Amino acid sequence: MFIGIDLGTSSVKIVLVDKTGLIVNTVSNSYDLFIPKPSWTEQDPNDWYMQTIKGLKEIVEGYEDEIEGISFSGQMHGLVILDKNDNILRNALLWNDQRTIDEVNYLNEEIGIDNLLEFTGNIALTGLTAPKIMWVKNHEPDIFAKIDKVMLPKDYLIYKLTNVFASDVSDLSGTLYFNPRTKDYSNEMLDIIGIQKSMLPKIYESYQVVGNLSDEIKTILNINNNIKVIAGGGDQAVGAIGTGVVGNGECSISLGTSGVIFVSSENFNVDKISHFQSYSHANGKYHMMAVMLNAAGSIKWWNESILNTVNYNEYYDKVSKANIEEQLFFLPYLTGERAPINDPYAKGVLFGLGVHHKVEDIDLAVVEGVTFALRDSFELIKKLGVDIKRVRITGGGAKSRVWAQMISDILNVEVSKIKSEEGPALGAAILAMVGCKVFNSVEDACKEIVELDQLFVPDPLKSKYYDVKYSTFIKIYPKLKELYEEMN
Secondary structure, eight states, X not given: OEEEEEEOSSEEEEEEXXXXXXXXXXXXXXXXOBOSSTTOOEEOHHHHHHHHHHHHXXXXXXXXXTOOEEEEEEOSSOBEEEOTTOOBOSOEEOTTXXXXXXXXXXXXXXXIHHHHHHHHSXXXXXXXXXHHHHHHHHHOHHHHXXXXXXXXXXHHHHHHXXXXXXXXXXXXXXXSSXXXXXXXXXXXXXXXXXXXXXXXXXXXXXXXXXXXXXXXXXXXXXXXXXXXXXXXXXXXXXXXXXXXXXXXXXXXXXXXXXXXXXXXXXXXXXXXXXXXXXEEOTTSSEEEEEEESOSHHHHHIIIIIXXXXXXXXXXXXXXXXXXXXXXXXXXXXXXXXXXXXXXXXXXXXXXXXXXXOOHHHHHHHHHHHHHHHHHHHHHHHHHTTOOOOEEEEESGGGGOHHHHHHHHHHHTSEEEEESOSOXXXXXXXXXXXXXXXXXXXXXXXXXXXXXXXXXXXXXXXXXXXXXXXXXXXXHHHHHHHHHHHHTO
C-alpha cells in the first residue's frame, strides 16, 4: 500500500492506494486560513502537521503492516521559517499573499527581468517565495535575524515526519532562488535575498527517497516496519502526474481555487514574452505553466459569499440554461491576477449590467469570465509554438460537466476528464510507488494507472459565438488598468 498526501490551501487530503493504483480510502481534514489584512493570507504550519497526523492515523488503520511508501503534493510558494531550535518563527505566508509588491518591483526593475530570467528562468511575482523572504527582512528584521531553516509547506511535513531537511526540484522551481535549468540554488539570488545555502533543504527529484518515517511517527501511527518517504513535489506538477500529463506538449488545466494551464516539456524553455512560469516537472523533466489566482475560487465566492448557497448542482444547472448571447462580462480578478496580466492591483468587475438581467445571467457570466481568463493564457501559450489539440482537466471544478463543456467550447479543444478525481493526491501516491521501485519511471506508472473518463468536444456554433464574445472580454482590462493603479 502507498499513501499520497496533498497539502492544499483549505485542507490536507490523504489517499491510500494499492499497487495497481486503486484508491482504497481517502481522508480530508481542513484547517484555518488567516487574513490579517486585505490580500494577505497566512496559515499555521503546525495546523498542517496536526491535521496530517490525524488523517494518517485514520487512513493506516487496518493496514499498518502493509504501507511501503509515502509521498507528497504541496501548495507551492509558501514561506515556512524555523529558528535553530526548529520553532516556527511566524505563520506561513501563502502562494496567494499579495503583500510583496514593493519587493517584486525591486526585483523586476532594479535587479532586472533579464537577470532574473538568467538566474532562475522566471520573473518575480507577488506569490513567489523569494519576495516573501525579502518582505520579512524589510518588515520583520528581528524574525529574519533568527532564521535557521527556510522551507516550503510540504517540506515542513517531510521534516516533521522524517527529521530530514529535504525538498524537490518541482516545488523549489517556484521559489525564485532556484534555477530549474541547473537544478540547483541560484547563488546570485541567495545573495540578493540575503540568505545562506545552509538554510535551505537538500535537493531531490520528486520521485526520489529522502528517508524513512521516524520512529516517533511510527509509534504514533502504530507502525512497526520501515516506511520510505519520497520527496514529492509542488501541487501543479504532482497534479499533472495524477492526470498523466507527462509527455512532451501534453496539457492539463487545474480548476482549483486557482486555475492553472500546465504544459509538459522535454526541454527547459524560458518564456521571455508573456513570462509564464518555467519549472522542473515531477517526472524529472520540465514544464511551463500559467496561473490565474481565482478560478473555482471565483465561483465559490459568488455562490457562498454572495448567493449564500453551496448547491453547486443547482448552480450549474442554471448556468446551462442561461442565454450565452447576453453581453455581460465578469473579470475574475478578486485578489489581483497573475497570468497573463501580472497585476496585483486588478479587481473583480461585472461589466454590462442592465435592468433586464437576472441572477442566472450573472451565474453564467462568472463561469464564462473565469474561462475567458484561462483562454487569455491558453492563446499566449499557443503563440509560443505549442500546438494543443486536447486538454485534461482536474480539480474541484472538473466535477461539473457544464463547465467542462464550456471550456471545450471557449478554448475550441477536446477536453477529457480523469476517472479519478484525486489529482495531486493520486500523483503523490504514484511518486511513492516509483520511489519504491514498483514502476521504473513516472511515465510507466502513469500509463498503467491514469484512466480517462468523459470526453467533451467543442460545439461549433457555440465556439464561433464565444470567439466574438471573447474578443470583447479581452478589451475590458486594458481600459481599466490605469484606474486600478489610481485606486491603490
